[in-house]
Amino acid sequence: MRTLLAMSFALAAPLALGQTFPNKPVRIVVPYPAGGTVDAVARVVAQRLSENLGQQFIVDNRPGASGTLGSKLVATSAPDGYTLLVQASTFVATPMLMSTKTYDIEKDFTAITQLGSVPMLVTAHPGVPAKDLKEFMAAIRTEPGKYTFGTSAVGSASHLAEEAIKHEGKLQFEIIPYKGTAPALTEVMGGHINAMVDALPSTLPHVKSGKLKPLAVTSAKRISALPDVPTVAESGLNGFEMVSWYGLWGPANMPAELTQRIQKEVAKALASERAAKVLGEYGFTATASQPADFIAYIRQEKARFSTLIKASNIKLD
Incomplete structure (x- = not known):
């Protein structure tokens, strides 16, 4: 019992x-x-x-x-x-x-x-000679090693997305880690580095203000906030989503x-x-x-x- x-x-x-x-x-x-x-x-x-x-x-x-x-x-x-x-x-x-x-x-x-x-957004300094990621990847291939990406930290979502683009696109560019999203974005907007991948909430306000140029979104589909910006997959990396x-x-x-x-x-x-x-x-x-x-x-x-x-x-x- x-x-x-x-x-x-x-x-x-x-x-x-x-x-x-x-x-x-x-x-x-x-x-x-x-x-x-x-x-x-x-x-x-x-x-x-x-x-x-x-x-x-x-x-x-x-x-x-x-x-x-x-x-x-x-x-x-x-x-x-x-x-x-x-x-x-x-x-x-x-x-x-x-x-x-x-x-x-x-x-x-x-x-x-x-x-x-x-979704994450691939952005660049307005002076980068490309209107989208497809053109930017072509520029990187023309001058390998010339361009730089920033990231909030080693191992962050933005870093892994940049490594994925680099690996799948067979590209040569340097990825520079910073101590957080804010300093990395500041460096891109100041023209000290060329581009960055980061989550939409941190990048979209700077895109709307004209301080950053949107090149692509990392989601499978385009986003309503930026309907004219292509996906990374549309830019030549078929099936890409992160x-x-x-x-x-x-x-x-x-x-x-x-x-x-x-x-x-x-x-x-x-x-x-x-x-x-x-x-x-x-x-x-x-x-x-x-x-x-x-x-x-x-x-x-x-x-x-x-x-x-x-x-x-x-x-x-």
């Missing part, structure tokens, strides 16, 4: 946890400084969850070590749903870039849901019922009119995928990044 009762309680516990969650404030760790796109997405989701569930969802910025500092904090937390992680696509690539083991994205974390994505995407994770071994509960609430938050309006200004497309679909997508991205990193010999340390 005691054994049967124990089994009943054990089976009921995860379900009860999912049904009662949350009954205290929830911390959402963002392993980057405040003000970036990852932080912005996390704050919109946190605000909607707080309103919908009547508990505080608090964004906790823990920058450092290319995003691994805050990520490891979540990995070592209790798997009770009260410490979560919002990360970007670089979360998948970072372990492949480092010589020492950092984390295993599948073993050390519970994938809850992909939140969504934003967006900056964002996801929500918890520590490893979170109960399935709790994971599903959080995914459901996040999907509801992303579907709200207010969230759609704010995130739409960033060019954000919401996904809110099921955990199993998110895991499959992560594995697909791991394979893709692994091939690119090996071919380009990219290292973070």
